[in-house]
Amino acid sequence: MEPLRIDPVVDELAERFVAAGHRLFLVGGSVRDAVLGRLGNDLDFTTDARPEQVQRIVTGWAEAVWDTGIAFGTLGVVRKGRTLEITTFRADTYDRVTRNPEVVFGDTIEGDLLRRDFTVNAMAVELPSREFVDLHGGMSALAAKVLDTPAPPRESFADDPLRMLRAARFVAQLDFTVAPRVVEAMREMAGEIRRITAERVQAELSKLLCGVRARKGVELLVDTGLADHVLPxxxxxxxxxxxxxxxxxxxxxxxxxxxxxxxxxxxxxxxxxxxxxxxxxxxxxxxxxxxxxxxxxxxxxxxxxxxxxxxxxxxxxxxxxxxxxxxxxxxxxxxxxxxxxxxxxxxxxxxxxxxxxxxxxxxxxxxxxxxxxxxxxxxxxxxxxxxxxxxxxxxxxxxxxxxxxRPDLDGNEIMRLLGLSPGPLVGQAWKHLKELRLDRGPLSRDEAEAELRAWARAKGLGDGAS
Known part of the structure; x- marks a missing residue:
């Protein structure tokens, strides 16, 4: 967690939450990336404070605040070059027909971590105390480079089938392997990916293909049958x-x-x-x-x-x-x-x-x-x-x-030399000269004009004189 100790923005934010009587945790991929030594400028936090309370806490401190995700409990904040995303504890339920959750705010970090996609993303660090919260073996999974789910994988994927594609994406990006029970669930539930919109599938597929081990991610898609539905x-x-x-x-x-x-x-x-x-x-x-x-x-x-x-x-x-x-x-x-x-x-x-x-x-x-x-x-x-x-x-x-x-004569010159108005014949003449250019290389001005006039005569356009 060394990067956190040297970043005053994180402590500033945490102190404001504590002063307001709330808890704040760095969470999810931010904790994973901090452990891996690849923490970026975008940080994810979770809190027991409700969205309107978060808004009050950051107002006057943040340089910018956006609330496009407030219905889902998320507010975005910019401070000193850092992008901070703060989300209220969640305890969502899913209809298991789409991937859209019924947003339910939770009261505990334990409940929030249980609903996350993979154990390596279900770790948190309380701030400012730096107390590490790892209830599902995320650290050991990270050390072993294994992807597993905090909840039973069938339940996790039934809630959100996109998580199956995310598994393949993490395999490609982080060179992880997938726990056998997760692979088995992916095989059994591959068809559920049809609930996911093409745009979201495309986003995950693109990230997978841009990963350091793209081939490994593709192989997992094929071996589990997911590729039969997304890239058959x-x-x-x-x-x-x-x-x-x-x-x-x-x-x-x-x-x-x-x-x-x-x-x-x-x-x-x-x-x-x-x-x-x-x-x-x-x-x-x-x-x-x-x-x-x-x-x-x-x-x-x-x-x-x-x-x-x-x-x-x-x-x-x-x-x-x-x-x-x-x-x-x-x-x-x-x-x-x-x-x-x-x-x-x-x-x-x-x-x-x-x-x-x-x-x-x-x-x-x-x-x-x-x-x-x-x-x-x-x-x-x-x-x-x-x-x-x-x-x-x-x-x-x-x-x-x-x-x-390009042809040795442009459209304006063709029209002037042949006395043509704009229309299909000009395009045909342009294409003819381009074919000559490809076949013979650059022509002199006299050669190009002679070829154009010869083409015009063959088309029954007289001598082509303007």
């Missing part, structure tokens, strides 16, 4: 391997790609890259074909997979930007394999860059992560080939500014 395309990749082992286990391969993509990250967790790595092969089950010669094919699985990824991420209420970025990465992840030993023309390289647009850096990482062969010589050759492609991209980019591939 992932367990569907567990294809039965034919007796001749003509293809890899797609599910296991995707987990390896996820791990390898994470290793290639440069600036912290990249949710788009991680989603694309996990989902890049989800089109394979629908496209698997056993060929007459004994082989197995997955033709166009990237096309099917992009559509599937788009549909699933929309259902999970991800933003349009994330949906489209992930789908495009899934769609493009196989393109490199047509590169061979460098047979692509400069035109093909330009198209690769143009199609990837702002996703090029992520596409580089995804393609490299997708190399999971155990044959070191083959793996090395693939990486060297991609090195060559990146070098060519860099050379062309330096010569031609590939990041801004």
């Amino acid at each position: 395309e992932v367990p569907a990749m567990r294809l039965e391997i034919d007796e001749h082992h003509q293809h890899k286990d797609v599910y296991h391969h995707s987990l390896v790609v996820l791990d390898q993509a994470i290793d290639l990250e440069e600036d912290g967790p990249d949710l788009v890259l991680r989603l694309a790595a996990l989902l890049h092969d989800i089109g394979k089950p629908a496209t698997r074909r056993f060929e007459s010669g004994g082989g197995v094919s997955f033709h166009h699985h990237e096309v099917v997979g992009a559509k599937m990824a788009r549909k699933r991420l929309r259902a999970l209420k991800y933003s349009k930007e994330i949906v489209e970025d992930v789908a495009q990465l899934v769609y493009l992840h196989l393109r490199f394999h047509g590169y061979g030993r460098g047979e692509w023309t400069d035109s093909a390289v330009r198209r690769y860059v143009t199609d990837a647009e702002h996703l090029l850096s992520r596409l580089h990482k995804l393609v490299r992560a997708d190399c999971t062969t155990r044959n070191r010589r083959k793996a090395g050759a693939l990486q060297r080939t991609y090195d060559d492609l990146e070098a060519r991209i860099a050379r062309l980019a330096a010569e031609e500014d590939l990041n801004r591939v």
